[in-house]
Structures are given as C-alpha cells and as structure tokens.
Amino acid sequence: FGSVYGSRITLPVGMMAGAIEMLAAGVVLMIASMIAGEKLTALPSLSGFLAVGYLALFGSIIAINAYMYLIRNVSPALATSYAYVNPVVAVLLGTGLGGETLSKIEWLALGVIVFAVVLVTLGKYLFPAKPVVAPVIQDASSE
Numbered sequence: 255f256g257s258v259y260g261s262r263i264t265l266p267v268g269m270m271a272g273a274i275e276m277l278a279a280g281v282v283l284m285i286a287s288m289i290a291g292e293k294l295t296a297l298p299s300l301s302g303f304l305a306v307g308y309l310a311l312f313g314s315i316i317a318i319n320a321y322m323y324l325i326r327n328v329s330p331a332l333a334t335s336y337a338y339v340n341p342v343v344a345v346l347l348g349t350g351l352g353g354e355t356l357s358k359i360e361w362l363a364l365g366v367i368v369f370a371v372v373l374v375t376l377g378k379y380l381f382p383a384k385p386v387v388a389p390v391i392q393d394a395s396s397e
Contacts, residue, residue: 269319276314331374338371 298306317336324333342364348354356364373380 271322335371335374338367342367
C-alpha cells in the first residue's frame with residue numbers, strides 16, 4: 255500500500271527522508287520491545303557486532319535510499335520487486351560463501367522466483383496491452 259501511495263505523492267529527497275523513516279521505525283520497535291519485556295541476556299561477540307554493522311550499512315542505509323529512489327522513478331511493481339529478489343540473493347550468498355546446500359526443489363523455486371520477477375519487470379514489453387475499442391451507442395431518437 256505504501257509503495258503505491260508513495261509513487262503518487264511528492265516525497266522528500268535525500269538521505270534525511272530515509273533517516274527519518276528508519277528513526278521512526280526504530281522508536282516504534284524499541285517501545286514494542288520494552289512492552290514485550292525483551293532484555294539483553296549476553297554481550298554479543300565481535301562477529302555479532304560486525305554483522306549488525308553490516309546490516310545497518312547495507313541492509314538499511316544503502317537499501318532504503320535505493321528503494322526511495324526507485325519509488326520516485328519507476329513503477330511500484332518494479333520498485334517492490336526487491337522483496338522477491340533479496341531472498342534469492344541471500345540464498346545464493348549462503349550457497350556460495352556459507353557452504354549451504356540446496357535441494358533440486360529449492361533450486362527450482364529460485365528459478366520460479368527469478369522468472370516471476372522478469373515477468374513483472376518486462377511484462378509490459380513481452381505482453382503489450384491491446385487497445386480497447388469502445389462500443390458505439392446509438393441514441394434512441396436517431397432511429
């Protein structure tokens with residue numbers, strides 16, 4: 255809903271727009287965390303801190319600015335295609351860098367996702383809309 259609405263209104267530009275959005279989300283999540291009674295039970299390791307830093311930089315700062323650029327400049331269907339592509343990239347990184355293995359059915363599922371994204375992004379070129387001819391309505395007084 256927000257992506258479609260955001261593509262039709264004037265949005266603030268620059269990194270400040272993304273920063274405000276993420277700050278508001280962080281405040282809401284912090285309040286929800288306090289209400290749920292979540293507590294830090296152990297100090298994270300260095301690799302844990304580095305992982306959070308990586309996610310903050312690439313998963314938030316760069317990604318939100320890229321998304322906001324897309325919302326302003328392309329169709330909502332194309333802008334939201336990241337939601338389908340990101341899991342594929344994550345799985346490929348896991349298999350390539352993390353040594354994970356996939357079954358044949360999982361490889362097939364990745365192919366289906368990629369094919370669907372191609373259809374969404376190139377659909378208007380592959381399947382152009384046919385012009386609709388409006389029917390001619392005759393006035394009863396002209397008969």
